[in-house]
Amino acid sequence: MHKQRSNEPFVWLLFSAGGVVAALFIPIQLFLFGVAFPLGWLNGPSYDTVRGLVHGPIGRLYLLVLCTLPLFHWAHRFRYTLYDGLQIKHLNELVNTFCYGGAIVGTAIAAYLIWQIP
Amino acid sequence: MATYTEYPPKGYRVRMSTYWWLGKWPYLKFTLREISSVFVAWFVIETLLQINALIGGPAAYTEFQDFFRNPLVIALNVISLFFVVFHTFTWFNLAPKAMAVRMGGKRVPNILISGPNYAAWVVVSAVLAWLLLRG
Incomplete structure (x- = not known):
């Protein structure tokens, strides 16, 4: 019998890589740009810096990795949050399209913006 | 004769409450961990907005910093920070469970697997802070 191949291992790999990137790189940047600089605890970097x-x-490669892999991490987790948490299993297709589609659109926007950096 | 149905036949199934995860701490912890991904996505959106401002030039970039000074955005970022740090801790503590490394027939202690992850986190954070705080 022919077995259909699942793309689960591939999306899980993206989820996992995004989880590592998010765990290592996001906390310090969120603390500085989101809390410490706006509240004036520390002086933020200038435009030129x-x-x-x-x-x-x-720098561009770093931003691309920082903005894309965590989106796939979100897509995978959020999909299962809706699946297990709210148990909206009947909307599976819609949820998958929203989550993975959102991550793909986000990747395209990120690539376009990073390309435009002067 | 059995007829074809798209779904498995329905037996007796207990319908779980939508709020099943509120009752016990491990379930709540699991759900909070999953929800942390929403705040990860929020950080990506903020970063993309910031890149967009950077493309606009020095004036646009300076003007955009007002967005981060909005009290509602600060409040959201404080909550996001809590969730993202929660993600970091749960992620590194999960690593030894995902990678059961054996050496000499014995399992390598959890701390030897999660430890280097935490060390890497400290180093990465220090380097990023140094790069951003130079001026």
């Missing part, structure tokens, strides 16, 4: 950090190939 930020641009200097991200306009080279390494």
Whole structure:
């Protein structure tokens, strides 16, 4: 009997990689940009400093990884949150399209924006 | 004769409450961990908005910093920070369970697997803070 291949291992790999990126890189940046700089606890970087950090190939690659993999992490987790948490199993197709579709659209937007950095 | 049905035949099934995860701490912890992903996505949106402001030039970038000074955005970011740090701890504590490494017939202690993860987190955070706080 022919067995249909599942794409679960592939999306799980993206979920897992995104989980690592989110765990390592997001807390410090969220603390600085979201809390410490706006409240004036610390002085934020100037436009030139930020641009200097991200306009080279390494900076752009970093931003691409930072913005794309965590989106697939979100897609996978949020899908199961709706599946297990709210038990809306009858809307599976819609939920999958929203989650993975959202991550793919987000990836495209991120790639476009990062390309545009002066 | 049995007829074809798209779904498995319905037997007696107990309908679980939509709020099944509120009753016990491990269930609530699981659900909070899953919900942390929403705040991860929020951080990505904020970062994309910031990149967009960066493309607009120095004036647009400076003006955009007002967005982060909005009290509602600060409140949301404080909540997000709580959830993202919760994700980091649960993720690293999960690593030894996902990777059951054996050496010499014995399981490597959990701390030897989660430990390097925490060390990497400290190093990464220090390097990023140094890069962003230089001026």
